[in-house]
Structure formats: structure tokens, C-alpha cells
Amino acid sequence: MTYQLPLIEPDVLIIGGGPAGLTAAAELADRRAGHILCVDREHAAGGIPRHSDHTGYGLRDLHRVMSGPVYARHLVDRATRAKAEIRTNTMVTGWSDEHTLDVTSPDGRYQIRPRAIVLATGARERPRTARRIPGDRPHGVYTTGQLQNLVHLHHQPVGKRAVIVGGELVSWSAALTLRQAGCTPALMISQYPKAESYGAFNAAGRTVLRVPVATRSRVTKVIGKGRCQAVEIEHLDTGKRRTVACDTVVFTGDWIPDHELVRAAGIALDESTLGPLTDTALRTSRPGVFAVGNMLHPVDTADVAALDGKHVAQQVINHLHGQQPPTAGVRLTVGSPFRWVAPQILRPDDPAPARGRLLLWPDEFVRFPKVTVRQDGRVITRRTLAWPAAPGRVFRIPSTVLDGISHTGGPVHISL
Amino acid sequence: MTATPHRPDDGVFDVAVIGGGIVGAAIARELSGCEVSVALLEARDDVGDGTSKANTAILHTGFDAKPGTLESRLVARGYHLLSAYAKATGIPVEHTGAVLVAWNQEELDALPGLKEKAEANGYEHCRIIGADEVYQSIPDLGDGALGGLTVPDESIICTWTTNLALATDAQQRGTTILLQHGVTGIDHAPDVTTLHTAQGEVRARWVVNAAGLGADHIDRLFGHDRFTVTPRRGELFVFDKLTRPMVNKIVLPVPSSRGKGVLISPTIYGNVMLGPTAEDLTDRTNTATSEDGYDFLLTKGERLMPRLLAEEVTASYAGLRAAIDHPDYLIEATPEQRYLLVGGIRSTGLTAGLAIAEHVSGLLEESGLALRSRSGLPDPPQMPNIGEAAPRPYQDAERIAADPAYGTIVCFCERVTEGEIRDACHAPVPARGLEGLRRRTRAMNGRCQGFFCGAAVAALRTQHHTHDGCSNQHKDNR
Numbered sequence: 001m002t003y004q005l006p007l008i009e010p011d012v013l014i015i016g017g018g019p020a021g022l023t024a025a026a027e028l029a030d031r032r033a034g035h036i037l038c039v040d041r042e043h044a045a046g047g048i049p050r051h052s053d054h055t056g057y058g059l060r061d062l063h064r065v066m067s068g069p070v071y072a073r074h075l076v077d078r079a080t081r082a083k084a085e086i087r088t089n090t091m092v093t094g095w096s097d098e099h100t101l102d103v104t105s106p107d108g109r110y111q112i113r114p115r116a117i118v119l120a121t122g123a124r125e126r127p128r129t130a131r132r133i134p135g136d137r138p139h140g141v142y143t144t145g146q147l148q149n150l151v152h153l154h155h156q157p158v159g160k161r162a163v164i165v166g167g168e169l170v171s172w173s174a175a176l177t178l179r180q181a182g183c184t185p186a187l188m189i190s191q192y193p194k195a196e197s198y199g200a201f202n203a204a205g206r207t208v209l210r211v212p213v214a215t216r217s218r219v220t221k222v223i224g225k226g227r228c229q230a231v232e233i234e235h236l237d238t239g240k241r242r243t244v245a246c247d248t249v250v251f252t253g254d255w256i257p258d259h260e261l262v263r264a265a266g267i268a269l270d271e272s273t274l275g276p277l278t279d280t281a282l283r284t285s286r287p288g289v290f291a292v293g294n295m296l297h298p299v300d301t302a303d304v305a306a307l308d309g310k311h312v313a314q315q316v317i318n319h320l321h322g323q324q325p326p327t328a329g330v331r332l333t334v335g336s337p338f339r340w341v342a343p344q345i346l347r348p349d350d351p352a353p354a355r356g357r358l359l360l361w362p363d364e365f366v367r368f369p370k371v372t373v374r375q376d377g378r379v380i381t382r383r384t385l386a387w388p389a390a391p392g393r394v395f396r397i398p399s400t401v402l403d404g405i406s407h408t409g410g411p412v413h414i415s416l
Numbered sequence: 417m418t419a420t421p422h423r424p425d426d427g428v429f430d431v432a433v434i435g436g437g438i439v440g441a442a443i444a445r446e447l448s449g450c451e452v453s454v455a456l457l458e459a460r461d462d463v464g465d466g467t468s469k470a471n472t473a474i475l476h477t478g479f480d481a482k483p484g485t486l487e488s489r490l491v492a493r494g495y496h497l498l499s500a501y502a503k504a505t506g507i508p509v510e511h512t513g514a515v516l517v518a519w520n521q522e523e524l525d526a527l528p529g530l531k532e533k534a535e536a537n538g539y540e541h542c543r544i545i546g547a548d549e550v551y552q553s554i555p556d557l558g559d560g561a562l563g564g565l566t567v568p569d570e571s572i573i574c575t576w577t578t579n580l581a582l583a584t585d586a587q588q589r590g591t592t593i594l595l596q597h598g599v600t601g602i603d604h605a606p607d608v609t610t611l612h613t614a615q616g617e618v619r620a621r622w623v624v625n626a627a628g629l630g631a632d633h634i635d636r637l638f639g640h641d642r643f644t645v646t647p648r649r650g651e652l653f654v655f656d657k658l659t660r661p662m663v664n665k666i667v668l669p670v671p672s673s674r675g676k677g678v679l680i681s682p683t684i685y686g687n688v689m690l691g692p693t694a695e696d697l698t699d700r701t702n703t704a705t706s707e708d709g710y711d712f713l714l715t716k717g718e719r720l721m722p723r724l725l726a727e728e729v730t731a732s733y734a735g736l737r738a739a740i741d742h743p744d745y746l747i748e749a750t751p752e753q754r755y756l757l758v759g760g761i762r763s764t765g766l767t768a769g770l771a772i773a774e775h776v777s778g779l780l781e782e783s784g785l786a787l788r789s790r791s792g793l794p795d796p797p798q799m800p801n802i803g804e805a806a807p808r809p810y811q812d813a814e815r816i817a818a819d820p821a822y823g824t825i826v827c828f829c830e831r832v833t834e835g836e837i838r839d840a841c842h843a844p845v846p847a848r849g850l851e852g853l854r855r856r857t858r859a860m861n862g863r864c865q866g867f868f869c870g871a872a873v874a875a876l877r878t879q880h881h882t883h884d885g886c887s888n889q890h891k892d893n894r
Binding site: 042104110124127134145146154156225260 | 817
């Protein structure tokens, strides 16, 4: 194309206007870091909370609790008041070079070359296809995201009787949405052995939402021509299968970061989170490119994502002020029962991670978790935490467990 | 531009073509280029919604056809016709080339024979290559390849756009497209055949049966008993676009005594496809995917390209090929019935469609249908580009400046804009539902499968009520 695309050069470009991106934008603008531009591909900023019309948002960052849409509006207002620029309907479609991004919006196709980039693109739920579940391809099969979009933003009807696949926090969010839409959540299907696995939400979930849970189970087939009629489920231990009638199936959780821009740039990926590899300053492997939010830890609650945004602001400012490239660091690794840890790199001169917490994803329920930190065969820390580790939600460990590690040693290993 | 309306005055079409797939649409288009009135009857509520929508989307050179068969001749001719037609209409095509990969001695030994066979089919460009060269062209291939055969002109094509271009072209030339017109019975009179459908009767002097999976049923309505269609299910996985750089060529199996293998192919939409399985069924509507099919594909895929299997699956689907108990295309005219059968068109029919249409036109003429060509035909339609090889609307600065709807991306994964969705709803052969919209725009076909855009696309679809160029009712023939 011979057409020369217009170019804008803000100081900071934040890609993604969810809780993490908006909070980063507001903090940076508050600190007069220059022209702060936050772009979001949806027609309104706010991210996932915008679709989740139930309470529980804002606890850790705003110290009060509100509904998702109110929380989203609050974050947009705050960033706007701080004089960060938010452009919606604006999608970054790729990199034209290492520091320049291509953008499409109704205002045109253009390029952005900022001095620093904050990636805040979040995560999505794996849809049925990515979970490789065979069968028919009827209507009425959703992810939580699509369900909440349909119900809360487009006010469309869903079915009458739903099966919810997954036992994460978001699965209960789906149950709430279904109830609001007049659809009975007839069964929740979880691979985990105990209903208690779902943590605190579960008691409330069971009493208020009255959703029966099939534990140690998986979906083996979707059935129905036209509209969904049933799913076939299998008990993981006995192999016994049965058919559950439903006209709606919601595949919940099983998150994957929206990491396409990261991969397109060749930025190093953490093999377990599938998000970019980051240090406690939230730097990625490319200088001047930072990452925040649930792309790094798929997924923690919105307020924790937002606090990444707060944390990154100072690091971005340091970069804008010409801070020298970081020194070498040691890698954090995990063992049973953890699947991943974020962030993954510790450098001697870096700050503690956001909120002073390491985030980990457990695959088993442990009521009294005793965290063990090892380096080069040596136990650095053993500490029993007062809160359980439960699959389906992030397990947070105070980063002080790392206090005794050597910055010149080998990888640091965290397990229970 | 509007063509001469070829709706008949007396309510009797000169030709009724049954089946709105690639082959039926190509035949209707060909015949509409002559001084005859044509109806195209489709059982479903969109063209190209049966076997034609779910094939492997390869533009075949015909190198591996059985030499001397009608299929061999029509695929070779169709390759050139469709390549030219794609250029004229904007059907997305990528000339990727293919490599047949030999994984054992038997397959390696078969390569020279395959090269000779290609030459017997008139295709001269195959070359036998060693394992080094195989890995040079496909570095991510699994270990153990012994050698290969290149087919530099095998290409990938958008099967959806091909079908739509042919149907749109046919319509602009005067064909009446009749959707939801599944043929359930026929009455034969000396001059006119009456086709009974759920939407009423359609009368025509000549009938062409291009009903794909239902072709044997229609053939029996005409009193014949010459073949049976066996639905052969093929399941496919479509992998995330991030895998596309791993697969720059179509990776074909070498046919051997151990059965037919599966292929890995780039898709025109920037994904990678693994499949198909081949399983004979009895149910002609069973397009479900299966556990066995998945296991088979994943086992094969693990060997062919382990790195591919580590990536996300974007979609899986199953198509039914209209396999018949006959080794070649079965294209036969019955002049005394003013009837012509086009049966046994397997996946090569995508490539061969235009050549089949030419061939059918010739047979009809020989059988006594007067086909005078017509001047002043409309130009072939310009189809929206939904392929990755050419710029898409979201990348087109001038287009967005002229119409901001092309800058409003609705489906983020596939980068489909509001303008394209609007256009598809108002096209000459418009999208009538979400599935039709997917095939015209790619909306909701991406990695999130509607997590972000599903609700918005559905809302746009409702907003842009179909202004229908295709009738599912036809008052003329009531």
C-alpha cells in the first residue's frame, strides 16, 4: 500500500481498557507521565466487569464493593478525570516494527509509536472447540463471556435449562447470570473431587443459587441438531457415562491469555501461564514493553488485575526517565500442586511484586498449605499460610517467602 | 447491472438444477449464459450449506486422479477455469504448493509411480525430493520423514466464496434461486417435469440432478437404480492462527496399503487444518464430530507435527462426502426423460465445478436442449475478500476513510468489520442466518468462538434484516 498511514506518538500506549489497563492509565496520568493513550477494541472501555452484572468488584483496589458495570464506569471515569486519553472501538492489529503498532478504528487506520507500551489484553475462556469436546454443533453453547454479553449487554434470551462446565469462581458468575436470565442452572460439572474446592463462594453458591454439582466429571459429547438438547458426561473414576438434558451449555473458566500481540512480537512467553514472562517490575523481555493484569495470571479477580496497573505505573515512569536496562535475575519455578506462578523473574534491584504477593494456580485443594521455597537444593523458607489453596482460583503467597534467596543462585522452586 | 430476467412467462423453467452446492451453482451459472430460463433449487436455506461448505478447500491440479477418467479430465480443466474465475471475481486463492511426505519404505517406493501418474494426468511439475528438502520446506514436520514428492501448483482456495460467487453470478445472469426447495417427488409429463417441494411445485422442461448427498434419492424418483450414496464423514481440526507460520505448504499423505492418511494444510483464512478422517456412515445428516475421530486425528497429528498439537484448536467440524459405489464421476444424460445426473462428485468437485458445468452443458445440447449463447452478460460479481493473502477491509485506510463501518471491528479474532457484516446481509445472495454470515465474513469463526463478538454479531444480523434476492417462495409457479 502506497498510502502513508498517519502516525501518533504518545508517551505511553496502554493496550486494553479493562481494570488493569484503566488503572495503569489513571496512575500514569495522575503522575504527569506525559500523553497517556489507552486503546480498547470494544465500543466501551471497562473490560470484563462491564459484562458481569453482579456485585463483588472493587474490594482490594477501591476498598468498597460494587457491581461489575459500576466498577467499570468508575475506572473509566477515574482515568478520564486524570486526563488519560481513552480511545474505544480501536483495535491494535499488529506490529509494523519493534516499537510501532498498527491500529484500526472507525476514525481510520493509523500507527502508534509510543515511548513505552503496557499490554493489558486480559484473558479469555477456552471455548468448547479448544477443549476438544466432540459431538453436534448446536446453538445454545456459550462461554461465560458470550453468555454475559448476550444477557447483560444485548438483553437477549438464553434457554431454560443449563449445564455449567467448570468449577471456578467464574462458573458461579455464570450461574448468577443464568438465574437472572430465567434459565435454571441444572448442573455444574467439575473435574475436582470436592464441592468445597470452589472456596468461599461455594457455600453461598449452593444455598442461593441451588446448583447441583457433579464432581470428578467431564463432558464427553454435546448433543442436539439446531438447538442443544443434552450433554453426555463421564465420571472420571468410574468411566460411567450419562446424558443430561439441557438447552444451554456454558463453558466456564479454563482461561488462556489473549497473548497474540505478545507472540507476534516474539516476546518471551511463560510456558505455564502462556502469558508473557515478567519480572516483579512487570517488564516483558522487550525493553519498554510492560504487561499487566490477567494476561499474566489467568485469572485472578478484577481488583488484583487493577492493582497490577497501579504497580506498573512507577516502573513505566522509570523507563521513560531513561532507567538502565535491568540486571540479570533468577527464575521462579513451581512444583506440585501448582501449575504456574506470576511473576516469574526476580532481579536484585526490583520492587516487590504488586501487593507484595506472588500469584500461583493450584490444581488440588489443600486446607493448610505449607509453602516451601527451595533454591539450589536448599530450603529457603517453610511457611504455613492461614488460607487454603483451592483449584479454580489463584493462591496468593506473600513475597516475603523469597527474602532469603540468592540473586546469584539457580532457579527458585515453590511447592507445598 | 441486471441481466435479462429469465423467469418464464408460462411458469415452466427451461431447466431446473437441483442442488445449490458448488456443482449445481456452476451448472446454473453456465446455463444462464444461454437463452434459457433456469431455476436453482436448494433444500436448505442457503446455497453451499451441505457438502460444499465442509471440504478440505484445496484447488487440485488433479495430479493423483486415475488417469483416463472423466474426473481426471474435468479436474485438470477445472483447475485452470477456477484459477481464472477466482482472479476475475476475487475468490481468495493461495498458491502454496504441496508436498507428499513418505514416512516408510513402502510410501517412499510409491513416489515414482505417483510422479508417473501425475504425468499421465497431464501434470508435469512433480519432483521427488529427499528428506533434507522435505524438512527445508516444512521445518516443523515430525521426525522420520524419508522423502517426498512436490506438487508445486496445488493451492488453497475459499470454498465458501467460490460457491457464493457462482450462485451470485448465476442469479445475475437470470437464474431464479429457490431456497428451502427440497425435492420430495416428481411427476413426469411428455413436455414438462413437475418437481414437488415443501414450498410447492416447480415445473421445468429439463432437470439436472446435482443433489450431492441426496443425488441417489432424486435419481430413484426418476426411476433409475444405478448408484447409492454413502455419506463418508470427514472430521477436521482447525488450529489457531499462531500455527500458520509452521505450515507454508499442503502436507499430503502418500496413499498406501495402510490406508489413507490425513493431511495438514494452511487455510485461506490463516489457520492450519488437520484431517480429514474417512468413515462411512448411514445417516446422511450426521455431521457430528466423534471421540474416535478426535483420537485418530490427534494420534496422526502428534506424529506429523508435534508442535502443531501443542497449540490451541480453534474449531473442529465434520463434513460428509457423497461417496458412491462407482470409481469415477457419474455424469449421464437420459434424453428421453430430459434428465441429467451429476453424481459421485467427491471433494475434487470444488476444483472441477466449472469444468463439470461445461461438460453438462455439452451433454444437454447433445441430448436436444437448444443452448444459444447470449451476449451482454453481466460482469462476474466482485466478491468480498475474506482471505488472508490480500488486504482485508480493516487494513484498507482509504476504504475506512470513505466508510467508517470498515474501521469498526466487530469480530476481533477474525478482524471482521461492521461494514462487512452489513454488506453480507444485503448481498445479492444474502446471509439469512448466523451460519450464513460466518461463511460470508468469517465472523465468530476465530479463536474465541464468540466470547467477545457472538452477541454483537447476532445483534447486527437482526439489525440488517435480509433484503432477499433469493426467494423461498415463487408466485410464478404456484
